[in-house]
Amino acid sequence: AQRVTQPEKLLSVFKGAPVELKCNYSYSGSPELFWYVQYSRQRLQLLLRHISRESIKGFTADLNKGETSFHLKKPFAQEEDSAMYYCALSEYSGGGADGLTFGKGTHLIIQP
Amino acid sequence: DTGVSQDPRHKITKRGQNVTFRCDPISEHNRLYWYRQTLGQGPEFLTYFQNEAQLEKSRLLSDRFSAERPKGSFSTLEIQRTEQGDSAMYLCASSLRSEQFFGPGTRLTVL
Numbered sequence: 001a002q003r004v005t006q007p008e009k010l011l012s013v014f015k016g017a018p019v020e021l022k023c024n025y026s027y028s029g030s031p032e033l034f035w036y037v038q039y040s041r042q043r044l045q046l047l048l049r050h051i052s053r054e055s056i057k058g059f060t061a062d063l064n065k066g067e068t069s070f071h072l073k074k075p076f077a078q079e080e081d082s083a084m085y086y087c088a089l090s091e092y093s094g095g096g097a098d099g100l101t102f103g104k105g106t107h108l109i110i111q112p
Numbered sequence: 113d114t115g116v117s118q119d120p121r122h123k124i125t126k127r128g129q130n131v132t133f134r135c136d137p138i139s140e141h142n143r144l145y146w147y148r149q150t151l152g153q154g155p156e157f158l159t160y161f162q163n164e165a166q167l168e169k170s171r172l173l174s175d176r177f178s179a180e181r182p183k184g185s186f187s188t189l190e191i192q193r194t195e196q197g198d199s200a201m202y203l204c205a206s207s208l209r210s211e212q213f214f215g216p217g218t219r220l221t222v223l
Contacts, residue, residue, distance in 0.1 A: 004154075032210060043115075044155070044203070044214040051210070086154050090210070099145055099168060100212065102154030 002027040004089050006103035013077050014111050021072040021106045023061075023087030031089045033063055033070040034100070038084045047072075047085070057081070077110045084108075114138060116215035118204050124221045125194055132190045133218045137206030144187050145212060146179055147203040148172065155203055161187060194222045 003026045013019055025031060035047040048056045050063040050070060061072045070087060084107050088100040117136045125131050137144045143162050147155035158177070159169045163184035173179075176194075181187040191198055199222045205212040 006154075009152075043216050046211050046213075049210065088154075099147075099157030099160050099170070100155070101157065104152065104154050 002031070002089055002101045004087050004101050004103040006085075006087055006106050008106045009104070010107045010109070012109040012111060015079055016076050019072075019074045019077045019081065019108065019110075021085050021087075021108065023070045023072065023103060025068050025070065025087075025089050027068075027089060027091075029091055031091065033061070034088045034090075035059070035061055035070075035072050036086045036088055036102075038086070040083070044086070079110045079112060082108060082110045116204055116206050116213050118202075118215040118218050120218060121216060122219050122221075124223065126223050127194060127196060129194055130190065130192045131194055131220065132188055133202055133204075133220075135187045135189070135204030135206075135215060137186070137204070138208075138213055139185075141206035141208045141213070142184070143207045143212075144181055145205040145207070146187070146189050147205065149201040149203060149217070150199075158189075191220075194220075196222050198222050 005024045033050040036044050037047045038044045059074045084105050086105045087103040090098050090100050119134045145160040146158040149155045157170050158173050159179050161181040164181050176192045179189045201217045201219050203217045204215045
């Protein structure tokens with residue numbers, strides 16, 4: 001069965017400091033990995049996915065198949081990055097997604 | 113608003129009652145998903161549709177739960193004989209390709 005682990009329930013860093021939110025997964029097939037973000041009082045939204053290999057709001061994430069990890073990184077945290085972050089996995093099909101398997105989430109707090 | 117919408121946003125019911133939630137996806141999206149989220153957890157997948165066909169159901173979806181998408185547009189999720197353990201946020205999402213767009217959720221409280 002597929003599983004996504006986010007070991008940190010809460011991460012607090014100061015503004016301007018680097019941020020790394022950890023995500024490890026277990027899946028035997030060909031996974032597609034995502035990071036979703038939920039800002040206060042807003043709906044869940046896609047932040048980035050490994051296939052696009054793009055940087056969104058300064059965040060990047062690299063899929064490491066050897067370590068089965070997909071950590072989210074940002075070199076300089078900003079106060080507006082404070083939110084809940086969820087790592088998620090689905091089977092890569094290219095044409096459409098099956099249901100996502102989510103981690104429990106990491107609450108990121110950026111202190112001024 | 114062209115995003116995913118859900119109705120109602122909040123529902124309080126007594127144990128044993130039936131409840132029904134509605135989800136309206138983004139109009140051109142052919143896939144529609146239901147998730148459940150409890151406090152301190154990430155969303156858990158329940159079921160999804162491609163057009164009107166229900167393609168996958170999680171083991172979380174007990175026989176008290178049923179979902180439909182009769183014309184391949186909006187979907188309903190019904191919970192029969194609600195239990196206190198059904199209290200959660202029920203999320204709907206839709207997609208055309210791999211990115212899923214989420215609705216605001218329906219928060220269910222079972223007393």
